Amino acid sequence: MTKELTLFSFALKNLSRKKLRTGILIIAISLLVCSLVFAMSFVKRVNASIKLTSERLGADILIVPAGSRGSAENILLENQVKSFYMDMSVIDKLKTIEGIAALTPQTYLITMPSLCCGVPEAMVIAFNQDTDFIITPWLDKKLKAGLKKGEAVVGSDSALNLDLGLVDVDSVLFGSTFKIVGVLGKTGTGLDNAIFISDDNMPHIIESGRVNIKPGQISIVFAKVKKGYDPYKISRNIEDSILEVDTVARKDIGKSIVNALSDINKIFYITVILASILSIFLVWAIFSAIANERAREVGIMRAIGAKESHVLTLFFIEVVVVGAIGSLLGIIFGNAMYFTLSKSFSIIKHLSAELNAVERSIITISGFLIGTSVCIVGALLPVQRLKKLEPLIVIKGES
Amino acid sequence: MSLIELRNVTKSYAIDNAVIDAVSNVSIEIAKGQFVSIVGHSGSGKTTLLSILGGIVKPTSGGVLFDGQDIYAFTSDELSEYRSKKIGFMFQFASLLPVLTAKENIMLPVLFRFNGSDGSGVSEEKALELLEMVGLGDKINAYPSQLSGGQQRRIAIARAFMNNPEVILADEPTGDLDEETEAEMMNFFKRMNNEKNITFIMVTHNTDLAMQTGRRLRMSNGVISEL
Ligand SMILES: Nc1ncnc2c1ncn2[C@@H]1O[C@H](COP(=O)(O)OP(=O)(O)OP(=O)(O)O)[C@@H](O)[C@H]1O
Numbered sequence: 001m002t003k004e005l006t007l008f009s010f011a012l013k014n015l016s017r018k019k020l021r022t023g024i025l026i027i028a029i030s031l032l033v034c035s036l037v038f039a040m041s042f043v044k045r046v047n048a049s050i051k052l053t054s055e056r057l058g059a060d061i062l063i064v065p066a067g068s069r070g071s072a073e074n075i076l077l078e079n080q081v082k083s084f085y086m087d088m089s090v091i092d093k094l095k096t097i098e099g100i101a102a103l104t105p106q107t108y109l110i111t112m113p114s115l116c117c118g119v120p121e122a123m124v125i126a127f128n129q130d131t132d133f134i135i136t137p138w139l140d141k142k143l144k145a146g147l148k149k150g151e152a153v154v155g156s157d158s159a160l161n162l163d164l165g166l167v168d169v170d171s172v173l174f175g176s177t178f179k180i181v182g183v184l185g186k187t188g189t190g191l192d193n194a195i196f197i198s199d200d201n202m203p204h205i206i207e208s209g210r211v212n213i214k215p216g217q218i219s220i221v222f223a224k225v226k227k228g229y230d231p232y233k234i235s236r237n238i239e240d241s242i243l244e245v246d247t248v249a250r251k252d253i254g255k256s257i258v259n260a261l262s263d264i265n266k267i268f269y270i271t272v273i274l275a276s277i278l279s280i281f282l283v284w285a286i287f288s289a290i291a292n293e294r295a296r297e298v299g300i301m302r303a304i305g306a307k308e309s310h311v312l313t314l315f316f317i318e319v320v321v322v323g324a325i326g327s328l329l330g331i332i333f334g335n336a337m338y339f340t341l342s343k344s345f346s347i348i349k350h351l352s353a354e355l356n357a358v359e360r361s362i363i364t365i366s367g368f369l370i371g372t373s374v375c376i377v378g379a380l381l382p383v384q385r386l387k388k389l390e391p392l393i394v395i396k397g398e399s
Numbered sequence: 400m401s402l403i404e405l406r407n408v409t410k411s412y413a414i415d416n417a418v419i420d421a422v423s424n425v426s427i428e429i430a431k432g433q434f435v436s437i438v439g440h441s442g443s444g445k446t447t448l449l450s451i452l453g454g455i456v457k458p459t460s461g462g463v464l465f466d467g468q469d470i471y472a473f474t475s476d477e478l479s480e481y482r483s484k485k486i487g488f489m490f491q492f493a494s495l496l497p498v499l500t501a502k503e504n505i506m507l508p509v510l511f512r513f514n515g516s517d518g519s520g521v522s523e524e525k526a527l528e529l530l531e532m533v534g535l536g537d538k539i540n541a542y543p544s545q546l547s548g549g550q551q552r553r554i555a556i557a558r559a560f561m562n563n564p565e566v567i568l569a570d571e572p573t574g575d576l577d578e579e580t581e582a583e584m585m586n587f588f589k590r591m592n593n594e595k596n597i598t599f600i601m602v603t604h605n606t607d608l609a610m611q612t613g614r615r616l617r618m619s620n621g622v623i624s625e626l
């Protein structure tokens with residue numbers, strides 16, 4: 001017994017009669033969905049990293065040396081290794097600004113790869129344990145008591161490097177041996193790649209002469225704002241009254257990256273929109289040809305009892321099957337492309353946040369819906385025309 | 400009451416500036432179970448008349464009553480159901496779908512009638528039985544392109560019986576069959592007419608076949624007359 005005839009199996013048989021044409025259509029849709037998935041993953045990942053970092057930082061305002069705003073973001077969002085310094089006296093000036101609840105300074109140091117037996121260049125962050133509210137929340141309970149001189153904790157990704165033997169246990173940093181006593185919880189920010197020490201060690205490190213920093217210098221001050229105060233206003237206030245600093249308010253973290261990216265985003269989306277329109281035309285052209293070829297067959301079906309809805313369903317199944325297969329392939333290609341290319345896009349490579357399951361699903365579902373809708377929209381007119389076809393045509397001979 | 404009644408049916412076509420009446424003011428009544436043949440020259444309006452009866456071509460004027468109901472007052476879906484349930488149409492020209500096998504072609508009217516299978520497998524048995532009856536039991540899975548013209552013709556004949564129609568409209572159903580097969584098909588029709596009381600309206604050029612039918616009509620320039 002052969003398989004039962006259904007509208008679905010009938011539609012599949014119709015699709016398979018011109019395999020090349022069906023294949024081209026599927027590939028076109030998959031390319032469209034592929035670029036869509038890639039673009040969305042890229043943009044979402046950048047935005048997610050920015051949001052994550054600003055949420056987890058615990059600070060409302062970042063204060064950095066004038067001109068170093070971008071570098072600070074590079075460190076926090078992209079795990080880049082950068083250093084910049086200003087005088088500690090900034091802290092005293094900041095204390096006079098109204099509305100600030102807490103301040104904590106950090107100093108960024110860069111290990112010298114050449115000096116340190118093959119250890120890759122890494123950020124060392126010296127933080128102030130007495131005032132800190134940035135690092136401590138991510139420390140193990142037993143470490144909350146504080147780091148002693150000569151002790152260090154590492155970010156969760158550095159810890160991975162440790163396991164791989166890329167960083168020495170009991171690392172030699174700037175000529176002194178540091179005992180690594182713990183690992184920071186995963187923050188999903190640039191902090192994951194850094195090594196943390198107490199700023200008690202600074203005089204000793206400066207003495208070693210292996211860093212380009214003078215006594216009394218710091219890199220950044222994190223500020224918390226009192227309840228009821230607007231971080232933006234305070235930010236502006238700070239910049240007006242302390243000329244040697246720039247500020248980044250929490251909501252603005254990543255703004256310079258976002259601005260740089262927004263043009264890329266636009267290009268992505270314009271490309272995807274143009275590709276969608278192109279695909280709609282392609283589907284329209286192909287289904288117009290199909291409609292012409294099958295006019296007589298539709299006439300026969302109508303004459304032996306097919307309703308308009310049967311004709312509609314039959315072609316709708318073909319359209320949706322092409323759209324669905326094309327979209328699924330596109331989702332697979334798009335993800336493959338994203339994972340392969342993200343290694344060569346420096347901007348993605350350094351981003352801290354990975355896309356979570358919800359974001360992945362949203363991208364997948366949007367890709368699928370858009371790919372399928374493009375097919376449906378493109379086929380709408382030709383199929384509508386077929387549906388309305390009078391069965392009369394069948395009584396004529398070959399057409 | 401008659402099963403089918405045509406009241407002053409006219410179908411006009413406009414060709415260039417001239418208007419021709421393919422069917423001209425035809426009024427006939429056909430009772431249930433009658434076997435009617437229609438003869439007439441090429442272009443006399445036979446196919447047009449059958450198409451009007453089958454709910455395929457709407458007449459320019461006049462009414463077509465089936466069981467007392469005007470079928471051209473039906474909605475599009477009702478008309479489809481009429482074609483699906485009441486009528487079995489054998490077209491003058493090849494009418495099988497090329498992507499479907501012989502059996503699937505025969506099952507197609509069932510698909511449209513039930514939106515799928517009838518759920519019981521009865522239709523499938525019936526399809527095989529009909530294939531057997533038209534002498535093509537061994538061609539179940541052949542595609543139309545693998546069949547001869549006459550074999551395709553017989554598949555189309557079998558298809559017309561699939562939904563147990565009340566009326567068979569046959570447009571030169573034996574046109575491309577050899578004499579022996581033609582006779583077999585005619586016997587098959589007569590059996591269905593006798594056993595199942597199916598009404599037959601058959602267009603034919605073969606006067607021998609026409610002589611075997613209970614009622615004979617002639618079309619001439621769109622006008623119908625009894626013979
Ligand atoms: N769609 C149409 N448009 C214009 N004229 C038509 C159309 N269909 C049929 N005609 C004309 O109507 C007349 C009757 O045609 P019909 O097909 O009914 O003839 P027929 O008796 O079936 O002929 P044959 O024996 O050759 O099949 C012919 O003159 C034909 O040219």
Ligand SMILES: [Mg+2]
Pocket residue numbers: 445446447491570
């Ligand atoms: Mg004809």
